[in-house]
Amino acid sequence: MRCHLCLQWSWQPLCKTCLRTILEPTPAKRVLHSGLKVYSFYQYTEIANFLHTKHTYLGAKIFAQLAKNSMLPFLQQVNFPKGAYGIPIDDHVRHGYAHSAVLAHALRSIIKPLYKSLRAQNDQTYSGQKLAFRQSHKRNFISTCQTGMNVVLIDDIVTTGTTLEEAQKVLEKNNVHVLFALVLADAKEN
Ligand SMILES: [Zn+2]
Numbered sequence: 001m002r003c004h005l006c007l008q009w010s011w012q013p014l015c016k017t018c019l020r021t022i023l024e025p026t027p028a029k030r031v032l033h034s035g036l037k038v039y040s041f042y043q044y045t046e047i048a049n050f051l052h053t054k055h056t057y058l059g060a061k062i063f064a065q066l067a068k069n070s071m072l073p074f075l076q077q078v079n080f081p082k083g084a085y086g087i088p089i090d091d092h093v094r095h096g097y098a099h100s101a102v103l104a105h106a107l108r109s110i111i112k113p114l115y116k117s118l119r120a121q122n123d124q125t126y127s128g129q130k131l132a133f134r135q136s137h138k139r140n141f142i143s144t145c146q147t148g149m150n151v152v153l154i155d156d157i158v159t160t161g162t163t164l165e166e167a168q169k170v171l172e173k174n175n176v177h178v179l180f181a182l183v184l185a186d187a188k189e190n
Contacts, residue, residue, distance in 0.1 A: 004050075004062065013058055014065045022046075025070035030186055032161040036168050037180040040158065041070035044187035051156060051185075060097040063156070063184075067106035071154075071182045075110045080179050084150040086111035089167055090120045090139065103184070104154045111152050117144050118167055141167055147175035158183045 002008065003015035005022065014023065025041035032038060047066065053059035086107050088100030104113035120139035145151065153167055158181070168178045 004058075012065055013062050019065065019069045023066070023069060025073075027070075027074060028186060030158065030161070030188070032165050034165045034168055036153075036161070036164060036178065038158050038161065038164060038183060038186070039074060039180060040183045040186035041074070042066070042185045044157065044185040047185050055097055055099070057097070059099070060102045063097075063099055063102040064106040066184055067103045070184065071103065071107055072110065074182070075107060075152075080152075081150045084111050084152055084179060085117075085145075086113045086154050087118050087145070087151045087167075087171075088113065088115065089118065089153060089155040089163060090141075099156045100154055103156065103182075107154070107182075114145065114151070118142075118171070119144075139163060139166055141170040143170050143174045143176065145171060145174060145176045148177070150177045150179055152179050153181035155181065155183050157185045157187045159187045 001010060001013065003010040003018055004013045005018045006015060008015055008017070026043070028040050030038045030040065050059070050062050050066065053062060086104040088098065088104040090100065101113070101115055104115070107113070118141050120141055151171065153164055155164065158164060164181050171178050
């Protein structure tokens with residue numbers, strides 16, 4: 001196939017050169033009101049085109065490549081309790097691939113993914129919705145995690161942080177220790 005970005009021949013949708021150059025991650029940290037640390041690796045505009053491919057076969061490959069190019073090296077560098085689990089946020093999907101599950105799977109050599117361990121009972125789309133809508137339409141997560149676990153939350157983007165904070169709250173109520181969150185991009189609305 002050809003690289004999605006530079007159109008050179010490549011075994012993967014993104015070639016090694018592009019991953020090393022234009023897709024070199026720029027790690028950033030945002031602390032939510034709840035105190036949750038959210039680490040992001042790309043500008044939203046840099047990966048916005050990829051986000052639209054996310055429920056396709058190609059999208060799943062691209063997401064795995066981006067996670068291995070950004071989140072994985074980050075996890076190899078930071079100190080956190082051994083035996084932590086990776087929790088994809090709301091990895092329920094009706095068609096195609098769950099983006100957050102693809103990301104969590106790509107990190108499995110360091111944090112063991114716990115699929116479908118946190119499910120939203122309300123699966124309304126938040127895409128393009130304002131903060132007020134998000135806050136009044138909570139996801140009503142249910143957790144099936146065991147108490148005492150250390151977990152890392154995983155999602156593709158963070159906008160207001162409402163979803164991550166809600167997930168954190170539900171998990172902590174169940175005595176699960178949320179270490180931090182990893183997202184590909186921070187799409188904070190100004
Ligand atoms: Zn390329």
